Amino acid sequence: MEKQDTVNALYSLRKTPTQERSKATINAILSAAARVLLSIGYDKASTNKIAELAGVGIGSLYEYFPGKEAIFAEVRRREDQRLFDLTMNRPEPATLKELIQTHVSIYLEFVRSNLDLHAALINGVPQFAVGQQELPFYRDYVPWATKFLGAHASELRHVEHIEQVSSFITRATRSTIDNYVLHAPEQLNDPLIEELLTDLLQRFLLKT
Amino acid sequence: MEKQDTVNALYSLRKTPTQERSKATINAILSAAARVLLSIGYDKASTNKIAELAGVGIGSLYEYFPGKEAIFAEVRRREDQRLFDLTMNRPEPATLKELIQTHVSIYLEFVRSNLDLHAALINGVPQFAVGQQELPFYRDYVPWATKFLGAHASELRHVEHIEQVSSFITRATRSTIDNYVLHAPEQLNDPLIEELLTDLLQRFLLKT
DNA sequence: TTAATATACGAGTTATCGCTCGGTTATGAT
């Protein structure tokens, strides 16, 4: 409980902004953080540089963020949220087969749309409290996927452990794409990758 | 060419050791680096701390390594080499099905045997010259897998693009396991994960 | 034995880091 709070304090906002201009300040900081990350990398990024590029006093930065990690944790959190919104704000496909195809496609388009930033986030930025608690992405996404799989249980090959299967395919999908983002970004434009990944998941999940 | 050398210089040994004691020094540094990584993380790890823990003068450290990145790049390189040796020094299975099962099993055992170090490497340590050139692991492994797939082409579902398929399954396997290492390490002891991953790959690759 | 080379060393220089704190300015409520 206490330890948990201590940990969380390192990664969340210090105070919640109420006025508009403070929200603008926070946005400026996050935007600057992303630009600094792209130009010099996480290691050499410093709170001073971020504040300077954001056109914000260093004191202001520390009003809202306890440190560098928290800033980048927030950058990542917002990107994850964007992805989650993209996948949710969409007519729910009728069949599992379509769902798989759709989600692979959405995530691929998502990473392609801002490749450099995602590569930098994956590679350079350590993850929020790893092992301590689940990433927001999986925490939100897996239950949703589990529910969908449960609703189509009759089409599934693996009906025994739907919860674990749901987690498994979510992780496999995301991590495989992230691997391409980092190590073979040029192949992300090849439609073959999308085909292979879709086929991989469909064959695994669906009865033939 | 010149740029490439500049980049490489940041990540490779400065000089090749000839005498035994210098090899011992390098090993002490690498071992200390791993321990520092586990205790305080990549960010707060410094060359000074590593040298101190290694019982080596800071000057000696800089005789061999141009900086912190190079030290950890070498730690990772050696871990990758260990894994590669494990998979190669083993009677080659007769069938693709066995091969898949075997490799999933080897890699899982490999990460389980030193979970904390692998988690720290995956999460905290930025990758060597990402995008510039392929990681040694994939550079060595993919051609080998490609050859094996080619030799069993008759059993394959995807015979059109063996090279890309080989790369694809290698990345999918490694990145999925790495995801569990980082985000759900407790599940690595559940045999279900091994089953699911094996099944995923077999269904994708093999004709039924 | 001696010369050449490889290895080891660490005090010290320079730079930057994280972060605080006392104080100013802007905003909204009364």
Place this chain on the structure above:
DNA sequence: ATCATAACCGAGCGATAACTCGTATATTAA
């Protein structure tokens, strides 16, 4: 118009980082 509070600011302190360079010691070759 007045006041409370939210937001903003940046000089500057203490700590620590990366890395060099002159020097000392060990090893090997001649």
